[in-house]
Amino acid sequence: MNLYTWKTEAAAKQAFEAAKRGDYETVVRLIDHSFNTEDCDEEGNSLLHYAAVGKNQKLVKYLVERCRMDPTWANQSMCTPYDLAEGTPLEEYFKGVCGFSREECYRNPVLRGMHPDPSIVRVGEDYYMVNSSFLFFPCIPISHSRDLIHWETIGYGITDEKWAEEHLGKLEGGRGFWAPDISCHNGRFYICATLRNNDDAAFIQTQMVTSSHNPAGPYETPVIHNVLGIDPSIFTDDDGKRYMLINRGARIMEISEDGKELLSLPELIWYGHSGHAPEGPHLIKKDGYYYCFLAEGGTGKGHMITVARSENLYGPYVNCPYNPIMHQWDEMGAIQCCGHGKPVETPDGRWFMVYLCSRFIDGTYGMLGRETCLDEITWTADGWPVVNGRKGPSYMAPLPFPYESGKPASCKAGDGWLSPRTRDSSRVRTEKDGTLWIRGDGLDLCCRECSSLLVKFQPDFCYRAEFEMWIPDEEKEEYTSDGGVTLYYDENTYIKFGVTKNEVFVSEYVDNAYVRTESKEYSFEGRVLFRVETDGLNRTFLLNNKILWRWTDVTSICSEGLIKGKRFTGAAYGVYVNGSNLLCWRQHGKI
Incomplete structure (x- = not known):
């Protein structure tokens, strides 16, 4: 797909509006004389997306069967025409075209958030x-x-x-x-x-x-x-x-x-x-x-x-x-940068390829780092492997095997919390009840030696991270640290949303300096609830369920946020202590 240009914008917008109305004759006339079916809007919606909203089955069949438009092609929000047809007669039609139901398919990436080089x-x-x-x-x-x-x-x-x-x-x-x-x-x-x-x-x-x-x-x-x-x-x-x-x-x-x-x-x-x-x-x-x-x-x-x-x-x-x-x-595909793959054969003789990919905000910011996709390999008559028929990455594809929903794949290892470089178990520990304990080492997050933080990688462009933080009773009188939630990329770019004894603040660090800080007076008495809501490049910071700040265009917490060294990872979130106190956290809700 291609984003319409100034030359094709008028015809594209007419076609999109007509398809949304279910106006078969107008859409066909525009296709015959001026509209290119490869054109999409700024959000990556194809003409078939609009037609699925319009629910005119005759028009949808025309676009699929005559114009060869793909019901599984995803817009920038990973939504397909097939998804938009949910609960309508079009859903059954798309099932016949695609050969699988929405319940019988998987969606790429299969491992989201930072999972590069599979x-x-x-x-x-x-x-x-x-x-x-x-x-x-x-x-x-x-x-x-x-x-x-x-x-x-x-x-x-x-x-x-x-x-x-x-x-x-x-x-x-x-x-x-x-x-x-x-x-x-x-x-x-x-x-x-x-x-x-x-x-x-x-x-x-x-x-x-x-x-x-x-x-x-x-x-x-x-x-x-x-x-x-x-x-x-x-x-x-x-x-x-x-x-x-x-x-x-x-x-x-x-x-x-x-x-x-x-x-x-x-x-x-x-x-x-x-x-x-x-x-x-x-x-x-x-x-x-x-x-x-x-x-x-x-x-x-x-x-x-x-x-x-x-x-x-x-x-x-x-x-x-x-x-x-x-x-x-x-170029308008929601999944980009597909490569670095390894094949695997299934017990029944089929082959699949796992490979890395990237997704971008505004076509520029790969906040999540590189993720893992999966597609089937077929072998040509002359003995060559091709992945997904050389069509590029799939957005929806039939499940390789029936999924047994009540049967876990395996036992999880630990709790998923990570530390930069190493972990000092005398200062950092995690409990089976989900509690995180960190004794600060007196170092800020910009120091490579800092070990007083725990992070996980951001799972998607929109998510919410919520943590309750408290000080053990014996530490309250001597509290001299700042501690709280961090949005972390590496020691060169991160955000701290924390409390001291007398204030709450949010501060962004980029390339050797804190470049912006906002703060309010606050009396920290030993227990507080942090929440950070992420919507693309926008971050909202809440304390005890009250919105304190909204930041837009936060571009530093991604690979493209700074040109320095090797920035190959992805955005993470977690908790930290800057000081020498012992602090405790428990994560709330689902990410």
């Missing part, structure tokens, strides 16, 4: 996935599913606080663990990832390997290989030999069975389809061919997945004639 492996009927964690601890979340759609975090690749402090403690925001891969060999699970260090390190890129008999862990103390490159993955050939792949393009080196030793130097086997930023290599073997998958085009809107194949591990590899096999072709 890697997946299947063992029996169980699927395991890892995503990048960057500087956040515990590191490298491991998720489990039985149906590829409903996922639960069951563990983490790194949970040793001291090890994390040693390796992550001095790193700048956005560094840490990039693009992990999970694989299984002889009943043991292997996770590898790039440990991206600061630019002044002896090795700015190193490769980490760890393993466990249990997919949820605990995992062994990682081994670090000082090999430059990013996005490692492990491939085991039919003869049992094991290899690690890293970028640029796909470079391959033989490794020991346990992954702790490198047995050869990296050797390039395929540089990619486009030649632009080839990374994220993965290998599979199928029907006598080695298939090499890459992420190309950079991580912006040029991102894509490509593939090549060879009958020999070291090549030469033949470029797929259908490349890129996944790319968002539509």
Whole structure:
């Protein structure tokens, strides 16, 4: 779809209004003479969205069957014409066209909020996935599913606080663990990832390997290989030999069975389809061919997945004639930046691809960071894989497997709270009843050494975070801290909404300075209720259910909010203490 231009605006608005009225003759006349069916409005609504509101089935059928408009194409709010038809006769028509009901489908992204760089492996009927964690601890979340759609975090690749402090403690925001891969060999699970260090390190890129008999862990103390490159993955050939792949393009080196030793130097086997930023290599073997998958085009809107194949591990590899096999072709699509994928085969012989994507506010602000999508792979008659028929990401697609609503995917690991770099258990703890306890370390959130905060990643563009905060009775007389809720990206950009003994305030920190602060007198007597409501770029701050401030165009808490270093994560929310007091929180309601 394309946003209408000044040349096409008049015809587009006429067509949209006519479709909304259900005026079949006017819409058909405009299509015949002046309206382009690829045009959409500023919110991404297509002509079919308006027609679904108008409920003229003859018009809807004309647009779908004659103009080939898609009932599952989503606007910027992820709403489709199929959704707008709910409860009308059109819903049954769309069910016949799409081949699935609204209850029998899933929607991308399948993992929302920051879940970048997915890697997946299947063992029996169980699927395991890892995503990048960057500087956040515990590191490298491991998720489990039985149906590829409903996922639960069951563990983490790194949970040793001291090890994390040693390796992550001095790193700048956005560094840490990039693009992990999970694989299984002889009943043991292997996770590898790039440990991206600061630019002044002896090795700015190193490769980490760890393993466990249990997919949820605990995992062994990682081994670090000082090999430059990013996005490692492990491939085991039919003869049992094991290899690690890293970028640029796909470079391959033989490794020991346990992954702790490198047995050869990296050797390039395929540089990619486009030649632009080839990374994220993965290998599979199928029907006598080695298939090499890459992420190309950079991580912006040029991102894509490509593939090549060879009958020999070291090549030469033949470029797929259908490349890129996944790319968002539509500039107005709500899901963008599709790439960095890994395929997985189901027990019944079907194939699916997990891959990263981004969603944007106003086409600019990727507040949520990169998320995880899923689409089916089909194999062409000449043996090539294509994802979702090369149509780009799906917004609605049939469930891969029937979902058993009463059956959880697995047991959750912990409570989901994360800390930057590491966690000091003597200062921070979480209880089974949901209570969070933090003893301040005297450091503000701009300090890399600060450990007196806990965060989770923002799940969507619109959400509400509500916390009750109190001081234990024995601490009240000596309260000298400020504490409360934080909207957090990294040490360079964040917002604090907190209380001192005598005031309540909200303050925004951007690039070495607090750039705006508002405050009111307030007598904090030991217990208070914070609420922050987020609607896109707008934030509303409430104390004890009273609105204190509304901020619009808050752009700092996202990747695009500051040009500095490596800003690859996403917006988070949580709680903090700045001072030395002990404070307690309990989260209220659903996010």
